[in-house]
Amino acid sequence: MARTWERSKLSIWVWCVLAGSCLGRFVVEKNSLKVSTPASLKGSYESAIGNFGVPQYGGSMPGTVFYPKDNRDACESFENFNASFKSATRQLPIVLLADRGVCYFTLKAWNAQNGGAAAILVADDRDGDLITMDTPGEDHGDSGYLQNITIPAALIKKSLGDDIKKALSDGDMVTMHLDWTEALPHPDERVEYEFWTNSNDECGPKCDTQIEFVKNFKGAAQILERKGYAQFTPHYITWFCPPEFLSSDQCRSQCINNGRYCAPDPEQDFGKGYNGRDVVLQNLRQICLFKVANVSSKPWLWWDFVTDFAIRCPMKEEKFTKECAEKVIQSLGVDLEKINECIGDTDTDVDNPVLKAEQDAQIGEGSRGDVSILPTLIINNRQYRGKLDGGAVLKALCAGFQETTEPAICLSSDIETNECLENNGGCWQDKVAKITACRDTFRGRVCECPLVQGVKFVGDGYTHCEASGTLHCETNNGGCWNDTRGGRTFSACVDDSSTGCKCPPGFTGDGVNSCEDVDECKEKKVCQCPECKCKDTWGGFECTCSSGLLYMREYDTCISTHSAKKSNFGGFFWIVIFGLAAAGVGAYVVYKYRIRSYMDTEIRSIMAQYMPLDGHVEVPSHGSHTDI
Template identity: 55%
Template sequence: MADLRALLIVLTMISSASGRFVVEKNGVRVIRPEHIRGRHEGAIANFGVPHYGGTMVGTVMYPEKNSTACDAFGGTPFKSRTRRPVILLVDRGDCYFALKAWNAQRAGAAAVLVADNVDEPLLTMEDPEDAQASEYIEKINVPSVLINREFGETLKMALTEGTDRVIVKLDWRESMPHPDERVEYEFWTNSNDECGPRCDEQMSFVKNFKGHAQLLEKGGFTQFTPLYITWRCPEAFKLSKRCKSQCINRGRYCAPDPEHDFSEGYEGKDVVIENLRQLCVHRIGNATGRPWVWWDFVTDYHARCSMKNKSSLIVLIDKAFSQMAQLDVPGLPLDKIDKCMGDPEAGVSNDVLKIEQELQLGHGSRGDITILPTLVINNVQYRGKLERSAVLKAICAGFKESTEPPVCLSGDIETNECLRSNGGCWQHPKLNITACKDTFRGRLCVCPIVNNVPYQGDGYTSCEAVGPGRCTMGNGGCWTETREQTYSACLDSELTGCRCPKGFQGDGYKCEDIDECKEKLACNCPECHCKNKWGGYDCNCKGDLLYVKEEDACIVRNRLRFGWNLAILELSCVAGAGLAGYIFYKYRLRSYMDSEIMAIMSQYMPLDNHANEIESSQQHSTAL
């Protein structure tokens, strides 16, 4: 067993001898107080959920006691009572970084700044390989950032002075490159499920992220590549039993024994062979236009062929191929997969695994791959816990803004910033309408569209309904009040604005009754008596006089009756004149027209009259 540990140490040393670990960073900008304003850098932790693509503005607090946050605080002393969340500043030392974040989260903090206690370059805060830590490590949802000692001391000094609140902005927008409309990401994993919490974590992720991954891949939004770490056996150990049991191709590609025991279960070379098979499944699937089949194969393989049952290599291979056939994926021939894998016993390089070892070495802005599991998005190593919604948020941040696929705009990865004081956005005082919209990049203050009625404004202090139907939405934000009757400053005929109705004065958002009597706006005649009422007035006349509103005057009722009689007389005269005209038309004009018509017709009847005269003359002659 001691020899095995020695070999593992050698393999690890060889893999990282020329390794380069890259610390992924985010921005930390001090907004207040004025005299320490400026931008600094922080190192993103490998636990919690960084807000990739987004920002967080919060008030910094530093605990008077338990400054290292190694002990539970008790209660939620750092839960924000204002619109700004609390970003807790703690000191490095005495316990795991992750434990500090866990205690801060339980105390109500929204994020954690860990101030280094020595002057050194920033480093990545790792999650511990500890059985007790596994009880809380997956429950950490707040982002954590390591800052250098000098910056930490500056923040503490500003907090001690107490003249102004210390407000900082954590910015992850540039932590994830987003150059175009497609995201390339790779997942360094392992077919071994017997390596403890790490293996359980990666398999849980594959199973839970499968739906999102295939949706993104089928839509052409992402390009996914699975990758596997292998080590090369040192030349001095090639002929040893240890290398022979953990390596294929004569010591070129190795993996540790799953149980760390060569006498039971299956061996490290079984892991390498299964890694190779899964790589070929993706290669053949990609060549046939179905790269997403890898997710089906891997999840199904671990469900059917868990290494926890100590199966032999032959049983695993049989189950794997049987399982592949049951996938029923057209265009994924098993013979091509077998050809892709090659001969594990050959003494030459394997084309597929050779590429894997080359890709493990860092290049450009990215570091070496030395830890499993590792996720690389747009050539940047992902920091944070390997969890479905956290990873989806990071991938979505890799798209150029406004080109994100629909899955990135769903509620599944919202920041829920609108739950805290409505995100500082406008909210209707009576209706359940808000300008706050949660996205994976953070909350946006944008005036909404409700029931096809758009709102316009800055989204922070004001939003106003505009267009047809606006008065149905909270009366368009205008004044309205009901006493004996309802009055409103919102007019359906106008698409914007508010205007007080007749009888009221104001800006339309607040209207007050006009006292027409006091202002001498009506009922001003000597005999008038004015009485104001809400929205109008009543005007009465003395004695038997009658008030005429149009003339704003009081008149005698008999005079009014005389006026009506005169009007009736005038109408009678008009009616008589009309009747006379009709009679004239009926008789005089009609007779004239008849005579004219007879004159015209007589011009066409002379022959007939002449013939009658001749016939009459002849009859007379005969009689004689």
């Protein structure tokens, strides 16, 4: 009896630690509920997101509230009451309002979903702060439906529930929006998230769900991490044994490092199968694998290891061992020696730096509460609520990106609706050039003037956008008028740093829709000389002269073609004469200089044979000679 009491006492203490400690701080994650009608209820209210179902992170849901006459706590199937509240075509979805009490929150949501509701609101039955509706404990046998709940669920305060019930009883229609757009922070282009998990695979439905989630989400997680869109960190919850129980069989079988780091027995039977100590050691091994892989810039290998370990080393087949884990590690090419170095000595009475850091990280800081639900995720320092499903978690991660920075995986048709496909999202567009200011984002759409082939468009994005900067005329002619006639093209766009459109010379108009030809002849701004005759052309004019005169456009005058030819011939004649004279003088000078120089050289050479000359060196004879 004493042993049973001791075990119960220890189990209660363990529950306090795993629930974030009895003195820990639990944060209720909330979404906004906006009532549109009736006018007496119009406004925004808080609702607590349930820890099951699929909250629409990053989105919203309109709906009409329905409060049934029977089965108001939604603890029975609505088929028993011949009730169905599936919305008709083009009618707002139905949000079921149910009373708190009698049965599990999850059962209420399951019955509401089967009845055709798109969401469920549970009205609290007591005044006070909102709580988080959680799933039943692991000992709840009839929980096969938990993973099939796909509608969002939220708890509202008693006062709001009473007001909605009264409005409905008065014959008013209550319409609202459930809004999750700000349920998660979205400050920048990268999402940081943590997955709080456990290597134990024998804890019932939650462990099965956790393993399935890792398998299904691995591909998306690795895409986000490989390309730097997300920064992921796995964490593991451990507890420590109270000093008065250090010598007990429970602590020795569930803890390492003299009771500092413990995990519950997988089967809740200390004499059967694996124990908590085995779980803690495997947790530590998985953390160290992540750290070693992260140093080598391959943090995504953690997903491969956890998936492969669950398949190759399950507890049910008695393969949950160090040897099996090391084979998986080696198959992934991770340095096993560095992992074992990270694990350290688990039998000594000292702190393990890795596990101590994990316990410290479990404590909440700032807006984040203590980690108390396992398994769970923390996205941008905010705790995820809802079903641990690959698609639902991906939506939540996508809601953590700043608008227009989401990766392509967040904009697929399976994840979100592209609002730009309908009426261009109400944004500006140029149908001819197929340019639009509508940009699809995970939360909706933004109207933002685009950047096209290096050309930035500027404007409000709703009513107008126009190209700016250099080269902007190459894109749809800068949005300006242009036309081609008779092989000549005119444009109202100037390819420089200016903006706007201006009709070219010879045209008048707004430069955008049209430019009309100016009749320069009619306005008498050209061809004003007496002999001039003006003819208007498209984009210009032609001016001719009478009596064979030649028109000079720069002077707007006519001159005689004969005088021009004579003048030109005379100038050319004198240029030729002066050229020939200069060539003759040059030839004479060259000739005289070269002849004189040659004669001087020959005369000096002849005279040197008869008499020595000043500066002349006598050349010795080249005959035979005798050595003395």
